[in-house]
Amino acid sequence: MKTIERTVSAQPETVWNLWTTPEGIVQWWAPDGFRTDVDSLDLRPGGELVYTMTAEAPEQVAFLEQNGLPLSTPSRKIFTELSPANRIAYRSVIDFVPDHEPYEQLTVVDLQPTAEGTRVVMQVEELHDDVWTERLLAGRANELENLARLVG
Template sequence: MTTQTETPKRSTFTFERTYPATLAEVWELWTTKDGFESWWGPEGFSVKVHELDARPGGLLRYDMIATAPEQVAFMKRAGMPTSTPSSLTFTEVTPQRRIAYRHAVDFIPGVAPYNVSTEVDLQVQGDSVRMTVTADALHSGEWTQRASAGWESQLRKLDKRFQR
């Protein structure tokens, strides 16, 4: 008798956006220091990139910095620092088409560090680019909701870059 064990599929959440931009413009925002710093992080936060090596196995190391007074206050109430070093490891980089990475979740008080995966797919649609972001859920419903709200917030920053 043979027993098969199935690996449970992780829960994910997805965001889709269409930008009046070229593929090169959207790609640059994901793969360059200036591009990444211009939009990454929820509103009220900024990032400072220390390393960005956009290739499979390459790293993106950055600091996530609370800048808005309400975000600084929230971080302090939650017992979290206002500046947090973060890193992700690229697992797939197909130029101007797809980026996948593992992101270290090592900033939550009382929770052992773990990784979540994210996939970003880009597709030309006429004179626009369709971007689909699929991210793993976090360890709890509350933190998954926070991560989802963070993505919505940072995508609003990206949306503003492409308003014409």
């Protein structure tokens, strides 16, 4: 497991709500230049978050089109643990890697109250190789940056 940490200037309850509601997720989940639409959310262990990420910025659209990739990508996460304002754990369905069988990857997020707000500690299970793991870590770090900017 790899760990990414970030302190954000919001209480754990606020961070929880931004992470576990469609209204919250659409505000910060997507990387820069993309939009996230929540298709369905069943917030319970064994429940799923299904969302679609769509490129909107001209440079992202151009990159995807030049590489023959779709502008929108559906994604699924299956919740494994939910402790309000404390812990969110989910398995992401990794079904977008060319020439690789789909598999699941675990992410565990702990929300720890601090004087400044909330310390977000994200433990991320590595993907099938170092290149894809680095891409995943960059994406998760971008998510936390977007979250910090939103609540900052």
